[in-house]
Amino acid sequence: MRRNQVAVVGAAETTELGVIPTMSQLQLHADAALNAIADAGLKLSDIDGFATAVETPQQVCHYLGIRPTWVDGTSVGGCSFMLHVRHAAAAIEAGLCKTVLITHAESGKSMIGKAPRSIPADSLQGQFEAPYGVYGPPSMFPIPVLRFMKTYGITHEQLAAVAVVQREWAAKNPRAMMKDPITVADVLNSRMIAYPFRLLQCCLVTDGGGALILTSADRARDFPRKPVYIMGTGESVETPMVSQMETFNSSRAFKTAGPLAFKEAGIAHKDVDHLMIYDAFAHLPLFGLGDLGFMPHEETGKFIADGNTRPGGKLPLNTNGGGLSYMHSGMYGMYALQESVRQMRGIAPAQVPNAKISVCHGVGGMFAASGTIVFTNER
Amino acid sequence: MAEPQRARPKPTPETQHFWDGTKAGELRLQRCDACAHVYFPPRPFCPSCASRRVSVFKASGKGFLYSYVINHRPAAPGFTPPYAIAVVELAEGPRMMSNIIDCPQTPEALELDMKLEVAFEALDDKITLPVFRPAKG
Numbered sequence: 001m002r003r004n005q006v007a008v009v010g011a012a013e014t015t016e017l018g019v020i021p022t023m024s025q026l027q028l029h030a031d032a033a034l035n036a037i038a039d040a041g042l043k044l045s046d047i048d049g050f051a052t053a054v055e056t057p058q059q060v061c062h063y064l065g066i067r068p069t070w071v072d073g074t075s076v077g078g079c080s081f082m083l084h085v086r087h088a089a090a091a092i093e094a095g096l097c098k099t100v101l102i103t104h105a106e107s108g109k110s111m112i113g114k115a116p117r118s119i120p121a122d123s124l125q126g127q128f129e130a131p132y133g134v135y136g137p138p139s140m141f142p143i144p145v146l147r148f149m150k151t152y153g154i155t156h157e158q159l160a161a162v163a164v165v166q167r168e169w170a171a172k173n174p175r176a177m178m179k180d181p182i183t184v185a186d187v188l189n190s191r192m193i194a195y196p197f198r199l200l201q202c203c204l205v206t207d208g209g210g211a212l213i214l215t216s217a218d219r220a221r222d223f224p225r226k227p228v229y230i231m232g233t234g235e236s237v238e239t240p241m242v243s244q245m246e247t248f249n250s251s252r253a254f255k256t257a258g259p260l261a262f263k264e265a266g267i268a269h270k271d272v273d274h275l276m277i278y279d280a281f282a283h284l285p286l287f288g289l290g291d292l293g294f295m296p297h298e299e300t301g302k303f304i305a306d307g308n309t310r311p312g313g314k315l316p317l318n319t320n321g322g323g324l325s326y327m328h329s330g331m332y333g334m335y336a337l338q339e340s341v342r343q344m345r346g347i348a349p350a351q352v353p354n355a356k357i358s359v360c361h362g363v364g365g366m367f368a369a370s371g372t373i374v375f376t377n378e379r
Numbered sequence: 380m381a382e383p384q385r386a387r388p389k390p391t392p393e394t395q396h397f398w399d400g401t402k403a404g405e406l407r408l409q410r411c412d413a414c415a416h417v418y419f420p421p422r423p424f425c426p427s428c429a430s431r432r433v434s435v436f437k438a439s440g441k442g443f444l445y446s447y448v449i450n451h452r453p454a455a456p457g458f459t460p461p462y463a464i465a466v467v468e469l470a471e472g473p474r475m476m477s478n479i480i481d482c483p484q485t486p487e488a489l490e491l492d493m494k495l496e497v498a499f500e501a502l503d504d505k506i507t508l509p510v511f512r513p514a515k516g
Contacts, residue, residue: 119386120389121386121387121388121389122388122389122390122391124394124420126386126388126389127388127389127390127391127394127420128388128419128420128475128476129476130386130388130455131385131386131387131388131502131508132464132465132476132477132478132508133385133450133454133455133457133458133462133464133478134450134455134464134476135450135453135454135455135456135458136453138450138452138453139448139450139453139455139464140464142448143446143447143448143464143466144446145446145448146446146447146448146491147445147446147491150491191451191452192449192451192461193451193452194448194449194450194451194464195448195449195451195461195486196448196486197448241420241476242466243466243474243475243476244419244420244474248445248446248466
């Protein structure tokens with residue numbers, strides 16, 4: 001795909017984030033969509049392309065009154081929205097549609113109008129993982145961590161520092177769910193969830209949503225907001241079974257999607273001003289920094305513990321506070337994308353001065369899928 | 380009220396031989412007749428070379444502890460926390476999720492790379508689960 005041919009011209013989250021007992025999951029989609037439409041200065045009738053995950057496109061399109069000529073229901077977990085951005089950019093370039101709306105919403109905390117996740121007993125997961133006591137992401141996503149730590153000499157303190165640094169970012173963000181400062185000792189003394197991870201190393205569980213609107217870069221100039229261009233994109237999947245990853249020392253999906261996006265954007269790692277790495281749990285930024293090629297995996301723990309990703313550090317990472325402190329409805333990828341767009345527009349609560357290139361890297365399932373988007377505010 | 384039950388696998392046509400194996404006290408894997416690739420979970424073709432000529436064989440049951448978590452909360456139905464959810468690397472190459480029995484469920488006792496051997500735990504008259512215990516000797 002050619003770089004900078006498509007731009008984000010509308011971006012918004014739901015009016016509220018956190019605990020929202022007043023809205024169903026479907027209405028959260030609509031709330032985010034209407035906010036993004038208003039942000040772009042458009043009408044719903046201007047939308048001719050639509051993408052969403054978990055909920056079907058037909059469900060959300062009908063609810064909103066949209067009549068699309070292009071739809072994408074790719075649903076590969078929390079990074080689905082990175083894949084939607086990639087697919088939408090390709091569709092717009094190919095002339096299949098002109099203006100794409102991507103929505104995410106999840107009543108992850110209040111569970112209103114949300115189907116519970118279940119594992120069929122005759123699926124491969126149901127036969128070869130569920131019988132061993134896995135029960136939700138906290139019992140599965142951290143399974144690779146001890147091997148990763150042993151291979152690369154990563155310490156518990158370094159993995160605790162991830163949560164500490166992200167809380168520093170969250171403290172600057174009025175919409176962050178958790179803002180009080182924490183220390184490495186606080187993290188290591190918090191309640192054990194699934195050894196080696198404790199409560200403060202696991203994502204929040206919240207309600208919320210977000211939406212993006214994309215159009216061609218040529219049209220983007222006529223919109224009220226500063227366009228944010230799609231510079232590079234990548235995607236991949238590996239396995240829905242964490243036990244069947246090729247290795248616990250890296251993620252194959254990360255190592256495929258990340259370099260694809262860097263190559264398409266034509267950038268080197270030193271060009272990156274701002275970075276988002278979907279942090280459902282504290283090890284993900286370490287996997288991301290290594291698998292995206294910022295540094296060898298063995299340096300990732302020290303890099304974060306030394307403060308390089310904190311406010312004022314040389315590689316600002318997860319500047320909204322991340323899934324650990326900002327919000328995590330279950331499929332956090334949309335919120336990472338929203339923060340990248342805010343940073344490129346120059347309006348983030350913890351704005352990185354003069355940031356021109358933002359890399360946004362997402363994970364789906366337990367390392368099951370991945371999507372990477374490189375944004376820029378210069379064409 | 381009945382005790383909440385541990386999740387029970389339901390075999391499919393492609394996995395039936397595996398569950399027949401565990402019931403008979405065997406851990407069965409598959410090997411490609413064309414490229415010799417050994418793989419898991421079961422399927423009637425080789426995920427490495429796409430050959431449909433594959434054979435089922437009895438694995439050694441030996442392996443080592445590749446990684447794990449000790450789950451504290453929330454606990455799955457039928458489990459009393461804390462309990463380890465482990466991934467075992469088999470001597471033949473494939474990895475599988477399992478539980479480690481006859482071993483304290485602590486970081487001190489559960490050492491990465493420790494040698495393990497298969498054991499079988501009958502859930503009912505239809506399903507027997509392969510689990511692992513520290514290898515003797």
